Amino acid sequence: MKSNYQDGVISTLTSEILTKLNRNPVNRKLKWLLLISAFLCFLFMGWATLFTYQQSPPIPVQFISSQDQVLFTDKDVFLGKQGFQKADLIDYGGLYGMGSMFGPDYTAKTLVDLAKAIREYLAQEKFHQSFHLLTSDQQFLIQRKMQIMLHNVDLTQKSLRFPTAFSQAIVDVRKNLSQELVQDNFKAGYSRAHTLNQADAKSTSEFIIYTALTSVGHRPNSTISWTQNWPYEPIAGNQPTSQTFTWTWAGFCFAFAGFGAVIMINRIWLSGEDREAIDQVIDGFKNLTPSQKKIGKYFLFVATIFLVQLLMGGLMAHYYSERTSFYGFEIGKYLPFNFLRSIHLQTPIVWIAFSWIGSALFLGPIISGKEAKYQNILVDLLFYASVIVIAGIVIGNYLGIMGYLPHLWFWFGNQGNSYLELGRGWQYAFFAALLFWSYLVFRSFWPDKRHWQRAFKSFRIGNIRLEHLFWLSTLNIAVLYVFGMIPMFEIGKSYTMDDFWRWWVVHLWVEESFEFFTACVTAYLLMGIGLISRCFAERTVYFELILIFIGGVIGTGHHMYWAGEPSIWIPMGSMFSFIEVLPLILLVIESIDEYKIITAHQTFQYKLGYMYIIAAAVWNFIGAGVFGGGVLNAPLVNYYEHGTFLTLNHAHTSLFGAFGLLGLGMIYFCLRYIASDKYPFIEKWGYIALFLYNITLVLWTTLTFFPVGWPQLNAVYEHGLTYARSLSFYDTKTFWQWLRIIGDIFFSIGALIMCWDFIVKLKPIFKK
Incomplete structure (x- = not known):
């Protein structure tokens, strides 16, 4: 089939058809709307970032008692923040609702402990007896006085003075918390912080106390705390704000309007019979190039890390069922829960990244x-350098948590940020690997100077092809990772701003970069194998990316409700995070159409890979759309839900269900090309694994995440977050925690089948 190289991309279309495509009025309008939307979204994020810096909670220079005794200083708070990160406490419990759901949320629990201690001291001062012995009227009086005292904490003062009862409460809470941090509590599944001595534990406790103060002390000239009155703890008088209430309903209205608009646009411009010229650039099979033959080890590494994640997840799940030991073995002494969680969170990022990296590099010579x-x-070079970095990340994580890197923990150990636990030095190396990958994809798409010059000229004059967007999606993944390293060369002083930048990676990677990559890959493969036209593929991607940028970028705000960011994020997060659901609806509609096209082509040779990709689109909608945007993102719902098991349900179904299955589907696409017409390609085992994965996601939701998550949400509403995260609650749900093993068994069988299937199908590459 004769190929044309107009606009810097290989195409089977004639120059006349490509020129006509460049002038297509719908595509041109969508293309420019995409560029404008992307620019305006990041322009807004730039302004919002500056505003967030200005409005984040300040730290008084000193915290003093009514007797002018210095309780602690801003330097102690900063040292305590370092201690919290060094001990990786975020992977045992949580802070501001972020982190693990296994232990307590330290912000909420410390707030409750302070409130109870203040209440007790006030009762002794006024009535000379314990609070629980007072009459109901007396208790109401003391309770109200305690709440006023908490709300009057003014963090804008350079010297923050506490009343006597408050000062005594801080001393008591600090003492108890300091002791808890350095002592094993296997009943709660807690392994002592090996990185903290008594002085470190004291400052870490002071940092945690400071976060509790931000959650209840009011902003200047306001009746709202620095965390928008989160967490919900009735004892402290925290209640949802009026903004939280109002913007929830506005967001729902906006979402329904968006659903209608997307369906209308889809019916008018994106559906119907595709009568445009087919551009089948992937026609048949060709001999593998030298670089394609090198990709096999990427896929084997995916299988290896996939199994490591499975092992870590299984051990973690058992911790929830039996906190004291692993069937009698005191696992906490050697494999603390926070280490297992840190690896369990980072391994999917690694194997999903490797599946995408390997697949994109494999597709390059074809494109x-x-x-x-x-x-x-x-x-x-990229492979071996990346493997060394990943090995360093795992080893550094363990050595850092166990206290063997007292001075290098931040750079080469565990820096204590959920999903970004890897040391800063490893982060730089990982970023370099991503950037190098994007460069390799670029040179595989445009392998010589003449090709990339034509591609650049085409892009510069507005003739933006799908291949341009495909490569830009890889660059986007690499560049956005940088924001998770701010501040670049030191430990951040503000946890609020650390968390703000963390979400630029954790959220924007998923809802913008990953979706960007997903849209481009699926559209290109469908176009390349001749199932849809180039015109239709590019038009669909333009529209999807407009929604992805608007919802994915500004919609980041729904992660910034309660950690000290300003109140502007409540309307932004509510309105725009609902938009995140809209491209997911479009993906499901497209996946249904794609399935019809595929089943109509009996000779379609990439069906197995595409079944994974279609499943990814469906789970993307369920996991990110229904369980995320539908269940969690609305401010009023999130106010109570934040930090509960319903978040775990969203995380598992969206990360693995959406992006994991996409990566596996891309691998199977490449494996089919490797087999070509020379080797048998048995699809049965891949289908069995896919079936087991789908069954597992349903079982995890119905047997564990929902039976624990919904009662936990009720417990928050009735008693507050501290109770809902306590052993008093979790011990009532042990039965459902044990039932998770059913889904784990199905998942393990599917994983072993799939990994063996990879090995079998890669044999042609490794044959001499």
Whole structure:
């Protein structure tokens, strides 16, 4: 089939058809709307970032008692923040609702402890007896006085003075918390913080106390705390704000209007019979290039890390069922829960990234029709360098948590940020690997100077092809990772701003970068194998990306409700996070259409890979759309839900269900190309694994996450978050925690089948 190279991309279309496509009025309008939307979204985020810096909770220079005794200082708070991160407490419990659901939320629990201690001292001062012995009228009086005292905490003062009862409460809470941090409590599944001595534990406790004060002390000239009155703890008088209430309903209205608009636009411009010219650039099978033959080890590494994640997840799940030991073995002494969680969170990022990295590099020579010079050597270099970095991340995580890197923990150990636990030095290396991957994809798409110059000229004059967007999605993944390293060369002083930048990676990667990549990959593969036209593929991607940028970028705000960010994030998060659901609806509609097209083509040779990709689209809608945008993102719902098991349900179904299955589908697409017409390609085992994965996601939701999560949400509403995260609550749900093993068994069988299937299907590459 004759190929054309107009606009810097390989195409089977004639120059006349490509020129006509460039002038298509619908595509041109969508293309410019996309560029404008992306620019305005990031422009807004720039302004909002500056505003968030200005409005984040200040730290008084000193915290003093009514007798002018210095309780602690801003330097102690900063040292305590370092201690909290160094001990990786975020992977045992939580802070501001972020982190693990296994232990307590330290902000909420400390707030409750302070409130109870203040209440007790006030009762002794006024009535000379314990609070629980007072009459109901007396208790009401003391309770109200305690709440007023908490709300009057003014963090804008350089010297923050506490009344006597408050000062005594801080001393008591600090003492108890300091002792708890350095002592094993296997009944609660807690392994002592090996990185903290008594002085470190004291400052860490002071930092945690400071976070509790931000959650209840009012902002200047306001009746709202720095965390928008979160957490919900009736004892402290925290209640949802009027903004939280109002913008929830406005967001729902906006969402329904968006659903209608997306369906209308889809019916008018994106559905119906595709009569445009087909551009089947992936026609048949060709001999593998040297770089493609190097990709096999990427897929084997995916299988290896996949099994490691499975092992870590299984051990973690058992911790929830039996906190004291692993069937009698005191696992907490050697494998603390926070280490297992940190690895369990980072391994999916690794294997999903490797599946995308390997697949994109494999597709490069197919897309360009040519092998770039020395590409095979560079592909090997990227692989081995990345494996060394990943090994360093795992080893550093363990050594850091166990206290063997007292001075290097931040750079090469565990820096204590959920999902970004890897040391800062490893972060730099990982970023370099992502950037190098994007460069390799670029040179595989445009393997010589003449090709990339034509591609650049085409892009510059507005003739933006799907291949341009495909490569930009890889660059976008690499560049956004940088924001998770701010401040670049030191430990941040503000936890609020650390968390703000963390979500630029954790959220924007998922809801913007990953969705960007997903839209481009699925559209290109469908176009490349001749199932849809280039015109339709590019038009669909333009529209999806407009929604992805608007919802994914500004919608980041729903993660910034309660950690000290300003109240602007409540309307932004509510309104725009609902938009995140809209491209997911479009993906499901497209996946249904794609399935019909595929089943109509009996000779379609990539059906297995596409079944994974279609499943990913469906789970993306369920996990991110229904369980995320529908269940969690509305401010009023999130106010009570934040930090509960319903978040775990969203995380598992969206990360694995959406992006994990996409990566596995891309691998199966490549494996089918490797088999070509020379080797048998048995699809049965891949389908069995996919079936087991789908069953598992349903079982996890119905047997564990929902039976624990919904009662936990009720417990928050009735008693407050501290009770809902306590052993008093979790011990009532042990039966449902044990039932998770059913889903784990199905998942394990599917994983072993799939990994063995990878090995079998990669044999042609490794044959000499």
